[in-house]
Amino acid sequence: MFRLILFLSLFPIAISLVARWWFGMRILARDGNRPCRCDLTRWLPSLDDAAIIHRAEESAAEFGRQLRLKALAEWQEREPKAAASRENTRRFGLAVPPLSGVVAVFAVLVYKIPVVGAIAILLGATALSAALGLLTLPPELSAIARMARKVREDRNFPNSEEAAAVIRCAVAHAWDLALPPILRCLHR
Numbered sequence: 001m002f003r004l005i006l007f008l009s010l011f012p013i014a015i016s017l018v019a020r021w022w023f024g025m026r027i028l029a030r031d032g033n034r035p036c037r038c039d040l041t042r043w044l045p046s047l048d049d050a051a052i053i054h055r056a057e058e059s060a061a062e063f064g065r066q067l068r069l070k071a072l073a074e075w076q077e078r079e080p081k082a083a084a085s086r087e088n089t090r091r092f093g094l095a096v097p098p099l100s101g102v103v104a105v106f107a108v109l110v111y112k113i114p115v116v117g118a119i120a121i122l123l124g125a126t127a128l129s130a131a132l133g134l135l136t137l138p139p140e141l142s143a144i145a146r147m148a149r150k151v152r153e154d155r156n157f158p159n160s161e162e163a164a165a166v167i168r169c170a171v172a173h174a175w176d177l178a179l180p181p182i183l184r185c186l187h188r
Contacts, residue, residue, distance in 0.1 A: 002113070006120040009127035016130035016179055017186075024175035027168050032061030036162040043156045060162065064169025067151065068144060071170065075143035082139050089136045093129035093180030100125035126182055133178040144170050 040056050076083040104118035113121075148167040157163035176184070 002117040002120040005124045006116065009120065009123040012127040012131045013123065013183065016134055017183060019134065020175055020179050020183075024172045024178075027172035028061055028176065031165040031168050032059060032064075032172075034060040034162070034165050036060050036063050036157060036166055037159070038063065038156050039158065042154050060165040060169045061173075063157075063166040064171075065173055067147060067166055067170040068173045071143040071147035072140070074147060075140070078143075079139075083143075086136050086140055089132050090177070093133050096129050097122065097126040097180055097182045126180060129180040130183060133180060137174065137178045140174050141171060144174060 035057060036059065037057050043056075072083065101118075101122040104113070104121040107113045107121075108115055108118045144167075148170070151157070151167070152160075152163060157166060
């Protein structure tokens with residue numbers, strides 16, 4: 001039974017790691033260091049942005065991170081239930097894999113399950129949280145697309161190539177953060 005769980009858990013983990021690399025890390029590596037310039041009169045920081053000084057020149061990855069945060073703040077106002085559901089999925093991915101690992105280790109220590117069972121439980125919980133993270137990603141990507149449309153219409157970036165790089169980096173950040181932290185640590 002544990003071997004079957006172990007085997008079935010490897011597919012969602014592998015798919016999520018490949019998707020994260022292809023849609024997230026690869027884009028950030030290619031476009032993330034590109035210097036971009038914005039119009040600070042139009043590019044207002046999001047409400048939860050803690051930076052005191054905002055610069056007109058940043059990397060595309062930093063502007064992409066800010067664009068994603070703005071999109072999430074607007075999404076929270078527009079559709080609070082959907083945004084809360086996405087945040088709950090993110091918290092699930094944060095808490096469940098480590099807690100299941102702790103439970104599995106204690107079960108091994110008291111001789112209730114074999115070591116293969118503990119590994120299967122940890123990978124099963126990680127696979128479940130990775131699958132849920134990927135399945136709840138499309139509404140976040142839609143929110144980023146709405147905000148990207150506003151950025152293009154408002155011409156926050158005078159250069160359209162820089163705006164495109166910022167938007168690609170915002171989407172890449174969403175793909176990067178879709179996985180549970182335990183998988184992000186393995187795949188840096």
